Amino acid sequence: MCGIVGLYLKNPDLRDRLGAFFSPMLEQMTDRGPDSAGVAIYRDQASDDDAKVTLYDPDPDFDWDAVAGAASSDLNITITAERVSSHAILRAPVDAGALRRWIETNRPGLRIMSSGNILEIYKEVGLPADVLARFGVPQATGSHAVGHTRMATESAVTTEGAHPFNTGDDLCLVHNGSLSNHHRLRDWLRDQAGIAFQTDNDSEVAAGYLTWRLGQGATIAEALEAAIADLDGFYTFAVGTRDGFSVLRDPIACKPAVMAETDDWVAMASEFRSLAQLPSVDDATVWEPEPATVYSWGRA
Amino acid sequence: MTDSKPDSASFPPRVISEIQRAAREGIYDIRGAGAKRHVPSFDDLVFLGASMSRYPLEGYRERCDTNVVIGARHASKPIELDIPITIAGMSFGAIGANAKQALGLAATAMGTSTTTGDGGMTPEEREASKTLIYQYLPSRYGMTPDQLRQADAIEVVVGQGAKPGGGGMLLGQKITDRVAEMRTLPAGIDQRSACRHPDWTGPDDLEIKIRELREITNWEKPIYVKVGATRTRYDVMLAVKAGADAVVVDGMQGGTAATQHIFIEDVGIPTLPAVRLAVEALKELDMHRKVQLIVSGGIRTGGDVAKALALGADAVSIGMAALMALNCNAPLYEEDYAALGTHPGACDRCHTGRCPVGIATQDPELEARLDPEEGARRVRNYLSTLTMECQTLARACGKSHVHNLEPEDMVALTVEAAAMAKVPLAGTDWIPGSS
Amino acid sequence: MTVIDLAQTDVRELNRTLQMAESGSFEVRHPGGAHALAAGLTRPVDVTIDGHAGYYCAGMNQEGIVTVSGNVGTGVAENMMSGTVRVRGDASQSAGATAHGGLLVIEGNTSARCGISLKGGDIVVGGSVGHMAAFMAQAGRLVVLGDAGADLGDSLYEAQIYVRGTVASLGADCEEKEMTASHQEELAALLEQAGAIADAAAFRRYESGRNLYHFNIDNAGSY
Numbered sequence: 001m002c003g004i005v006g007l008y009l010k011n012p013d014l015r016d017r018l019g020a021f022f023s024p025m026l027e028q029m030t031d032r033g034p035d036s037a038g039v040a041i042y043r044d045q046a047s048d049d050d051a052k053v054t055l056y057d058p059d060p061d062f063d064w065d066a067v068a069g070a071a072s073s074d075l076n077i078t079i080t081a082e083r084v085s086s087h088a089i090l091r092a093p094v095d096a097g098a099l100r101r102w103i104e105t106n107r108p109g110l111r112i113m114s115s116g117n118i119l120e121i122y123k124e125v126g127l128p129a130d131v132l133a134r135f136g137v138p139q140a141t142g143s144h145a146v147g148h149t150r151m152a153t154e155s156a157v158t159t160e161g162a163h164p165f166n167t168g169d170d171l172c173l174v175h176n177g178s179l180s181n182h183h184r185l186r187d188w189l190r191d192q193a194g195i196a197f198q199t200d201n202d203s204e205v206a207a208g209y210l211t212w213r214l215g216q217g218a219t220i221a222e223a224l225e226a227a228i229a230d231l232d233g234f235y236t237f238a239v240g241t242r243d244g245f246s247v248l249r250d251p252i253a254c255k256p257a258v259m260a261e262t263d264d265w266v267a268m269a270s271e272f273r274s275l276a277q278l279p280s281v282d283d284a285t286v287w288e289p290e291p292a293t294v295y296s297w298g299r300a
Numbered sequence: 301m302t303d304s305k306p307d308s309a310s311f312p313p314r315v316i317s318e319i320q321r322a323a324r325e326g327i328y329d330i331r332g333a334g335a336k337r338h339v340p341s342f343d344d345l346v347f348l349g350a351s352m353s354r355y356p357l358e359g360y361r362e363r364c365d366t367n368v369v370i371g372a373r374h375a376s377k378p379i380e381l382d383i384p385i386t387i388a389g390m391s392f393g394a395i396g397a398n399a400k401q402a403l404g405l406a407a408t409a410m411g412t413s414t415t416t417g418d419g420g421m422t423p424e425e426r427e428a429s430k431t432l433i434y435q436y437l438p439s440r441y442g443m444t445p446d447q448l449r450q451a452d453a454i455e456v457v458v459g460q461g462a463k464p465g466g467g468g469m470l471l472g473q474k475i476t477d478r479v480a481e482m483r484t485l486p487a488g489i490d491q492r493s494a495c496r497h498p499d500w501t502g503p504d505d506l507e508i509k510i511r512e513l514r515e516i517t518n519w520e521k522p523i524y525v526k527v528g529a530t531r532t533r534y535d536v537m538l539a540v541k542a543g544a545d546a547v548v549v550d551g552m553q554g555g556t557a558a559t560q561h562i563f564i565e566d567v568g569i570p571t572l573p574a575v576r577l578a579v580e581a582l583k584e585l586d587m588h589r590k591v592q593l594i595v596s597g598g599i600r601t602g603g604d605v606a607k608a609l610a611l612g613a614d615a616v617s618i619g620m621a622a623l624m625a626l627n628c629n630a631p632l633y634e635e636d637y638a639a640l641g642t643h644p645g646a647c648d649r650c651h652t653g654r655c656p657v658g659i660a661t662q663d664p665e666l667e668a669r670l671d672p673e674e675g676a677r678r679v680r681n682y683l684s685t686l687t688m689e690c691q692t693l694a695r696a697c698g699k700s701h702v703h704n705l706e707p708e709d710m711v712a713l714t715v716e717a718a719a720m721a722k723v724p725l726a727g728t729d730w731i732p733g734s735s
Numbered sequence: 736m737t738v739i740d741l742a743q744t745d746v747r748e749l750n751r752t753l754q755m756a757e758s759g760s761f762e763v764r765h766p767g768g769a770h771a772l773a774a775g776l777t778r779p780v781d782v783t784i785d786g787h788a789g790y791y792c793a794g795m796n797q798e799g800i801v802t803v804s805g806n807v808g809t810g811v812a813e814n815m816m817s818g819t820v821r822v823r824g825d826a827s828q829s830a831g832a833t834a835h836g837g838l839l840v841i842e843g844n845t846s847a848r849c850g851i852s853l854k855g856g857d858i859v860v861g862g863s864v865g866h867m868a869a870f871m872a873q874a875g876r877l878v879v880l881g882d883a884g885a886d887l888g889d890s891l892y893e894a895q896i897y898v899r900g901t902v903a904s905l906g907a908d909c910e911e912k913e914m915t916a917s918h919q920e921e922l923a924a925l926l927e928q929a930g931a932i933a934d935a936a937a938f939r940r941y942e943s944g945r946n947l948y949h950f951n952i953d954n955a956g957s958y
Contacts, residue, residue, distance in 0.1 A: 499833075
């Protein structure tokens, strides 16, 4: 079980302090999820078709430049690598899918944490405060972020098993709850829809489901609507997209969720205390999302 | 001419009879007791007593201690027990006041605890039991903060072995005025019970609930979390992460006074693998012996007690066996068993409220058949026997404290038991699935 | 009036102070959504929480008079035995869950399962309630000035429900019943006690159909 948080900064003047606002939100959820934590940050959008891929390897001396070099050579472009603790960001003037495919083929041992144009995902085992510090999240800038603290229920406490999960470009999902039909759904998505899974985690199946729906031409709202019928179990989802984020609760709605909004920002969290430090929260509209209802915010 | 063809294994007479009962009544069969089918159990494990490489303790002057402390992790007043055998949660309503009192008196005499059940705490039980664990259930029947504070520990019930994922059940014939008042129900109706807690779902919210319970009881009392054995490894880890001081794991053989037969038989795993899974989970979190493990579900003899402890449990809990010590299924009042369509040794008719020996009933005439003092003496004798049997086996393995029993003191007689308990098949080094 | 600032002290200290007080008035500042605030009170102390509270605010309240100026999380006044709890904002799930007595007033809205398993006690909601309100409610009263969500009073026992606005749907065995003069009088007294301005005559009354009181195969669809 877990804590989830999301923050979208409507006011561009606040975006240099995204991490400063976001980090305390996630730390408040430590009791709900002491095992591991993860953050998806939307920032520094690469120009139109350029790829940004976040990768993970536990070896502190891993040679990311060598990977960038080999990929540059094979794809005949210039790819740069930037290490961020146990992760690295590869930037390339090529479609994200192409870079992803190269990595999957040529470096299958590397874990792809995220791919797209703007999204960066960092996740690790350990207390949220420690995870945030090692990836420099408190200093981060950007438009929006989604995060998660984990108390593992049925799958292992591993770096890969932490949320957010990314199965499609710039898309990420965090989940509080427990699905009950994910094993068969995972098999179907893998065998019939060609979605690749890295873990045995139910939340990754939900992310894969959304990716499949989006690939079929659905909007994120339509994909989430379809999820109400196709996913069984208890969930509050926060989904990060290129342009903003969405929230969905299952029809029974036992897992918590609270939202708050001002002219400057909109935020969600599993418990109000995550929102309590946000600027002007005392003047915010605070409400609880209805069950089986998709909520979305962001640039149109 | 005799029929030489055997009964069908798929459709023996009892299955045919059940199908025809369903065709008449159109509803599931409700009964008491635990899973009746044969499952791998402690019967399939034996101890390797002392011989040339290990030496036994003398039975009289060489101590074999049995005490255990439950719940020191956060509570300022942990539970100290003289013996590692407690009385499991059973509701007033399912059983009568005399039975509750008898169990309390016996537990007090033996230096152990009893546990309330669905419906709350009776004054008789609080008075009779020196150490009383208070169950905090999904129904919250009879739950008051005063009772919470009067208890010595709190057991948050997520489920029980007879019906993991199910709620309590008490039929109208047992909902007397007194029971009805305690549970805030109209007398004589069939009680429906919630299967989930009303104000929390999941270990992340349980963590907040446990904190609230501590705030309300001044952080004094140990908080136990009880689960029916299913995904035991995850459940025990999550209970620890949610802040439990002790975990109670109840295997599928665990009893009930009223549940659907199919639920009892087809849901849950046996106690044998559940113990092992629970201990592995605690060890993985480095919490073995720091968060105590109490195991229940078909504990019958001191041998069962010793085996559960040897696998790593800190204590066991008995339910049905304690009632049998009170004369459940004793050959008395045999006409009354017959009137229920059963006989001593096979009775599971607790749900009817017509218990021939006055235990699982609210009828005063039937209850009068159970004298609390006499019943207490029988349960005390039984608890003493369990303790002595456990000590005998522990001494034979060279242990001066029953907690020093370990898995390596045992071997299994069947492949299933070897795999479930992760002890070698006797005469081999083989643990199926492990080596 | 004693002021306790949660920016300076912790919840445990707050609750110890409140629980040990025989009487008096307390104001709690910077609650910041903390959990179990003013839980376990046993005497008629007056507590005002200035802001938003988390889960189980005034949990298991006995005699205490607790007012929250903001919103509350799950389980406000859960298992309350007596006393009064007033929330000026909104309440999350399971407001007043399993309460045996006392009065809970939510001036705003509640989300799902308001009054779940109620065992006595009164809940008055100025706004609307979410789905499964009064689920398995056994005794006591739930009054809703706004609307009620789906499955109102599912599996109801003897609790009484009054709703002024619309009801999205009724739960299993929950039925609309006649509002007699005596019901209106009783409701009017409760509204006044709660400080709710509303005409009792504008409410409709809901009660158990009592069809699920004994297991019967004909009701299998309701279980």
